[in-house]
Amino acid sequence: MKSFNRDTRAVLSNNPTGLLIKLVFPKIIKNIAGKLRAFRAAAVGLLIFTLFSCSKPAVDPAFCVTGDCTAEFSVPGTKDSNGFYHISLNYDGEYDPRFTIDGFASAVSREYYYGDQSVVSARFKGDKEIEILIAEHLSLTEKIPVVQETRVYFSGNSSMLNTKRVVGPIPGHLKGDTLNIQAEVRWDAGTESILRTFSFKIILE
Numbered sequence: 001m002k003s004f005n006r007d008t009r010a011v012l013s014n015n016p017t018g019l020l021i022k023l024v025f026p027k028i029i030k031n032i033a034g035k036l037r038a039f040r041a042a043a044v045g046l047l048i049f050t051l052f053s054c055s056k057p058a059v060d061p062a063f064c065v066t067g068d069c070t071a072e073f074s075v076p077g078t079k080d081s082n083g084f085y086h087i088s089l090n091y092d093g094e095y096d097p098r099f100t101i102d103g104f105a106s107a108v109s110r111e112y113y114y115g116d117q118s119v120v121s122a123r124f125k126g127d128k129e130i131e132i133l134i135a136e137h138l139s140l141t142e143k144i145p146v147v148q149e150t151r152v153y154f155s156g157n158s159s160m161l162n163t164k165r166v167v168g169p170i171p172g173h174l175k176g177d178t179l180n181i182q183a184e185v186r187w188d189a190g191t192e193s194i195l196r197t198f199s200f201k202i203i204l205e
Contacts, residue, residue, distance in 0.1 A: 064106035098168030
């Protein structure tokens with residue numbers, strides 16, 4: 001109040017509360033705004049530092065012993081010019097036929113081993129289901145996938161590992177249908193991994 005001039009005191013005497021708010025309140029707002037700007041700048045800097053310090057290092061794209069992580073699959077039968085596999089099956093046997101897909105994948109480098117081995121796996125999935133009888137006396141049935149979806153692991157002691165997936169049983173009513181299969185291969189590398197998907201179109205003959 002000592003810093004107010006004589007005119008200000010005069011006006012205050014007529015409307016002390018209103019003028020006091022006009023004079024003092026803007027100064028308070030300005031002071032708070034300055035402190036908020038300083039706090040915001042510090043918070044942004046801290047956030048940027050946290051993001052960079054906590055970010056995971058990129059996985060070396062050549063962490064497989066072959067240089068690049070690759071996989072190949074051997075499907076029985078013949079492959080036509082449109083990319084369809086043709087598999088001839090015997091539907092006249094005692095049991096419904098099956099066939100096997102063999103898989104080969106690059107091993108990961110030793111520094112990415114779990115225990116004493118590289119961990120490379122594949123999960124297969126198809127687009128066909130069959131109905132099987134699980135309790136004949138109750139006429140209970142269950143639908144199961146033609147392609148088992150449990151994960152299989154590649155194994156071996158060389159730069160290329162191997163595995164296989166048995167497909168089936170395949171009942172006769174699927175003869176002539178096209179079975180679409182996807183295989184997702186996973187290469188584990190510590191806390192990181194590489195995923196690649198492979199597709200097959202198979203005509204059941």
